[in-house]
Amino acid sequence: MEATVVRTGTEGKTWGGGNEPLKASYGKMMMWFFILSDALTFSGFLAAYGFSRFKFIDSWPIADEVFTHFPFLHGVEAPMYYVALMTFILIFSSVTMVLAVDAGHHMKKGKVTFYMFLTILGGLVFLGSQAWEWNTFIKGDYGAVKTTGGNILQFVDTEGERVALSDVAIPIQGERVEHESNTGVWFESGSDLPSYSLEEVKAGFMQNENVLIRTQILTENGEKTVLSREESIAALNNDGIGIVEGANLVENEYGHPLFADFFFFITGFHGFHVLSGVLINIIIFFNVIIGTYERRGSYEMVEKVGLYWHFVDLVWVFVFTFFYLV
């Protein structure tokens, strides 16, 4: 073989080949460039959210009023505590991950195993929390009336406290029939009936002098506009076309449907990253246990999945700010 090697006379020089100017292995560098491109994808989503928000800057939902729930605390207004908790869970699982990487540098198999386990646990708890958050968001809270123009009208009392549809509506007998498969020859699935019909809500609203309507429009102080009683009656009778309960991709009781769309899309895409992060962590976790990296003499794989895991945490820091704080 010696004979086929061409000597160029540049061995040991910068251009002689075999240099690693970035002093990082191929795998680690590629993980970094994947993370960079993934960061651009997430910024695309977040910037699109910003675009839509700037487009409807005077009528965007206020996040504090949307995410007010905490598990096991029914009826208690707890704006942001829950997301703050989720943020801590994710940051902490990042800490255990970096501790695992550090233990890997010192070839301590037991410690790597233990910290990887904690990281996986943190990831699973975060995913569960997110499922709960989605469930609460989809089910909705107070309910609202939607208008011809695709906006929503919410109910408040004279103090400005939100009033639920169930407190406004008066049930009317025998009015609503859900379309079911046995009532038609050509059955096409009909939409589910809301808990209350628009007529019931209107009737209740007329009787209750203390209920006012709140629109999507923000005032100078960044609060939602509350209409006077006369304006409220006019708005409900002229504009109301239906009931919205909860949120989905088409309608959203909290305000603009785009808010719900971006919520599902961005937190969903992030949640998918967490899920794949957990799965990759589990694979690496078992590799650590069976001693693959011990034999290889390097725990660099742990470091690479660690990079991905920290990136997921990094993205969440931005999602937290732009969805819940700003």
Next chain:
Amino acid sequence: MAHDTTHNDHGSATKRIWIVFAILSVVTIIEVILGIIKPEFLTQTYLLAMRLLNWIFIILTLYKAYYIAWAFMHLEHETKGLRRAIVWTGVFLISYLIFILLTEGNYIYEVYKGGHMAWDF
């Protein structure tokens, strides 16, 4: 190889991790407190067409992002070249994207507001 760039003695590395964790926690707690009480003087003051409070949130977020990338993702131990390839590319493209989309969003808002089409009905 990769991990001779991250070698220092064991104790100081773990200490650094816990200090960064403390910084991230404190910043998050400050953000949540500010988000809940929303001090009047911060929401009423505007800087470059945005509330001062929102500027604070964004700056604190970047501060947290810096610590996650530098300490947890070990960017502080990588070579200058790798660090710049990652950070500058991202910062340049993302700033450009944000600038162009927010400008466009604001333009459409003005069109809706000043146009003859009613959309609140």
